Amino acid sequence: MRIYRLAFFFVCFFFVQVKGQDLPVNPVLLKGEWPATWITCPGVPQRDYGVYHFRKTFSLEKKPGRFVIHVSADNRYRLFVNGVAVLSGPARGDKFNWYFETIDIGSFLKPGKNVIAAKVWNMGVHAAVAQMSDQTAFVVQGDTKNEEQVNTNGDYKVMVNEAYKPCSLDNGQRLEAYMVIGPGDQVDGTKYPWGWEQADYDDRKWKNAAGIVHPVTSGYGTDNIWTLSPRNIPHMEERMQRFAVVRRTDGIKVGDDFLKGKQPLTIAAHSKVSILLDQSFNTVAYPELLVSGGAGAKLTLSYTEALVDKDKEKGDRNEIEGKTVIGNYDIFEPDGGKNRLFRPLWFRTYRYVQMDIVTKNEALVLSDFYGKYTGYPFKQRATFSSNDASLKDLWEVSWRTARLCAGETYFDCPYYEQLQYEGDTRIQALISLYVAADDRLMRKAMLDFLNSRVPEGLTQGRYPSNRVQVIPPYSLFWVSMVYDYWMHRADDAFVKDFMPGIKGVLDWYEDRIDVRQNMLGPMKWWNFVDYTDVFKGGVPDGATDGNSAVITLQYIYTLQQAAKLYAYFGKSAEADHYKALAAKLGEATYKQCFVESKNAMANTPEQKKFSQHAGIMALLADVIPKEKEASVMQTLLHDESLGQATFYFRFYLIQAMKKIGMGDLYYAELKPWRDMLKVGLTTFAEKPEPARSDCHAWSASPSYDFLSTICGINPALPGFRTVEIKPALGELTEVNATMLHPDGEIALQLKRKGKNGVEGMVTLPRSLKGKFIWQGKELILKGGTQQILMASK
Known part of the structure; x- marks a missing residue:
């Protein structure tokens, strides 16, 4: 039943996050100071590593139909209402654009006693380079007078969770690579306040929170620590993702029923075991481990994209013989209680997870272990197929690569950096437009880089980032990204705001x-x-x-x-x-x-x-x-x-x-991507072997090129007001594709006719016009479905 309830809570969590982000913010709250207060834990170093719990109980006469709140924290938070996880954030930005989330928690409330609770953490000097920060802080603001009883103030209770300490701090040295995603979590279950998020938890020994300052929104304030902006992207997706297979064990046998969540696995007292799990493809997820008993045990969870041999070479990613796991890891030390859930504070990237377990005087029961896939909630709206069935794998792996490299910002790579660079982002943004028809993360990225500008006029090469890195050619690609958006979206007011920044970049070069x-x-x-x-x-x-x-x-x-x-x-x-x-x-x-x-x-x-x-x-x-x-x-x-x-x-x-x-x-130039599949890669790598990152955004370009180059679908005028379809089939004899234009769906089904001709159908949205080009010949296209029949020139 416990596992079932967790799954049910997850469904609620996903639904509310997606729905909640569409809620408008009370205009009054966008015009200055909030009544709520940024709060923190008193008596602790405000910029050091720490994990904190905040909570407030309150009573309601009846279940409300609507209860909208706005939430943020520094560095991050996970919000619970009556024990249910409902929200995570904030979306990464900078101190001038510190984002807050909006959610309606009405469905989670009940008549009588309720609790709103948050886990807030500050990674301090161990924080990911992508994480901007000032000090530990948390804020909740009700949207109207009806919700102000949950505003953060001195009535909130807070405690330091001393169960946490950072681990896996030497990733860069062990992997001999640049790795800046933040630490692993070591959690001592004997110090963890189990049940802290529930309404009936006794928090009388907790401290009262200390106030910092009233929040202010963009354009207001005289002494701001954080300048708040409404979150401008959806909340991240979370969904169950089970491991595919056990690849290797030492000291124990593991059946398939454990991986399926149907049968617990017992580790005897005084045992030392190792279990290597294979997801079968690279992924990003929150691993969740549910255990009982095992007081004094130690579980180490190590995550890697591929195993390595004695020379630290990866080789075929499907092979494990003679290879070991070297990677980021977490440590969980159970207290012996029942149904203890370990979940790291931040998601992990992996294809393989190795569980190394040492028990002491008590047997340990692993009730379940799985991942919660997470990332930006892109939906695949485009389709592509051809007479070459092998292109299906390239299409799918390219899209998986793009998805794993998209969270609250675009990532260059999810395992090593999770940083948003213009060089990767321009390619990722085009994939987003073509495959997902979603421009929201692209818009945020364009703004992020605009906000990153240094006094010389250049953008930073990656942003958000707590370290300055300037890559002048990437500033040029940021200009190209603005150009791309202008060509694909009719949004003149948004584009116009970037013109002064573009001039700054061009002036730097002209000088x-x-x-x-x-x-x-x-x-x-x-x-x-x-x-x-x-x-x-x-x-x-x-x-x-x-x-x-x-x-x-x-x-x-x-x-x-x-x-x-x-x-x-x-x-x-x-x-x-x-x-x-x-x-x-x-x-x-x-x-x-x-x-x-x-x-x-x-x-x-x-x-x-x-x-x-x-x-x-x-x-x-x-x-x-x-x-x-x-x-x-x-x-x-x-x-x-x-x-x-x-x-x-x-x-x-x-x-x-x-x-x-x-x-x-183009079709003949796909060999480098085909070669990656031959060595077992399930996402596309950073560069030819030997590659550091097995999942790198700038290598995901086939998702875009299959539609833009092979199918030849491209905007002919700014705002995609007209379309040009100029197929480049290469050796292909048949292609079928669909993609969403802002006005509706573009679809084509084409076959070669004879040696050099082409025939088929093209469908455009009713309002869209364009032209079809084949070997120098043009055919005018109009809205609706039309037949294509063209001989060679």
Whole structure:
């Protein structure tokens, strides 16, 4: 029954979170100071590591039909109403945009005594780099007078949960990798206040909370610690996800019924056992372990994307023989009580989980162990199929990769960093638009980077982040992201707000033009382009000391996009200036860096080193003469002496193919992704083997390219007001796809006719018009369903 109740509570939790975020906020609360107070635990270091419990009991004469509250905390919280977990947050932002959640808890309340309770934690110096913070704090504000009895103030009770301490603090050293997601949790069950979230818990020995300051919202206040903003994305999804199989045991046998939640597993007293569980695919989830008994036992849960051999190489991810688990871990020490639930404070990333258990004088009963999958609640709205059944796996793995890299922000990778970088995010945002038809996380990301700007005018390379990292080329990709949004969504007022920030980025670059060469001169910060072996630290030749063709060409590409934005918003002088500047830089860069004998762009005017990246950006920036574009692309694809792009920058290789009308080559360029599947990857990796991260957002591009390149569905005018469908089937003979446009569904079913023709059907929303292009021929499209029948040119 206990397991059933947990499952039922989870269903309620998921429903309320999704529904609650759609609730409006009382306008009065958006215009200044709240009546509630930010509260904290008195007598503790306010910026140090700590886990705290806040609660308040209150009485109601009858069950309310509506009871809306607004909640936030620093660093994070999990809210309970009468023992039921109903809300988590806040969505990560910064102190100028500290988000609060809104929820209607009316359905969880009852006549008589009720309790609202929250677990609040501050990771202190151990916090994830993505976590901004000031001090430990918690706030609840009722939406109207009817709910103000739960406002946070000195009536709230609080305690320090001394059961918690951080562990797994040496992940970076053990994994020999950059890992900044925060600590693991070590929980001593003998010190845990079991039942603290229930209404009948005795909190008389708890302290009264200490007030800090009244909250204020954006645009108000004179001495703000946190400036509150309403959460602008949905609440995260949570759903049950059971392990697929036991791959290895030591000291015990484990049956399938345990994994299914049908049969508990007993670990005898004075035992030492190990159990390796395989989810069968990479995932992000809150592991939940339900135990009874086992006083004095120690359970260590270790999480990894793949096992490693003696040389710390991963190899085939499906293989475990001779391999061990090295990864992030949690420790739980039961107190011997019944139905003790261990759940870490933050989610974990894993394909494999190893349970290492040592018992003492009492047997330990594992009643159940499973994961609660979590992440941004994207729904797959698009479909894709073809005559090549193997593309189904690429489509699914690409989408899984994108999903695991999306939470309260986009993540570069869920296991190691959970940081939102412009380079990854631009690709992720396009996937979100095409596959999920959901622009909310993209909008938040655009705002996050706008809010990250440093005094020089550049955005930070990743944000939110409690450490400053500036990557100038990523600021250019942020401009490209604004351009993408403008092309795909009719939302002029939102886009216009980014124009001053765009100018700041472009001005920074313009100030660094080497006027003698008409290329970019020396540049500060980390000018990362791609983790290819030919760029030291990802930085191309000339970036630091001057005259990098790669980054100059990216700047030209961005100037051209910015010129279109400025022209659209009536800023003709700025548009003309950026177009002229792009043309001048492009002419000079081509003249100094294009080598006729090699038919390729050099990385610098010295013409000593070459890369695919320089040629890719030259094609995207319209620097290569039209008559040479096809031959330059062939050189890029077949001259192995060029520095090779990794999975990330191959996105731009495909963009260049599509731009110059050679998208048919894309299908043949899927080999790197097919190769990842051959080594057992269930998400796409950061770079070619050996890879640090087995799940990296910038490698998820097939989800977008199957629709945008193979099917050729793209906006022809800003706001997706018209559509261009220019299929690039390559060797495929049949494709079928659907995707959501803001006005409705776009659908196509196409088959090759003869050697070079095509036939099929295209359906557009009634209000949408466009054109279908096949081998140079155009067919006008209108709203509704129309037949396609086109011979080759």
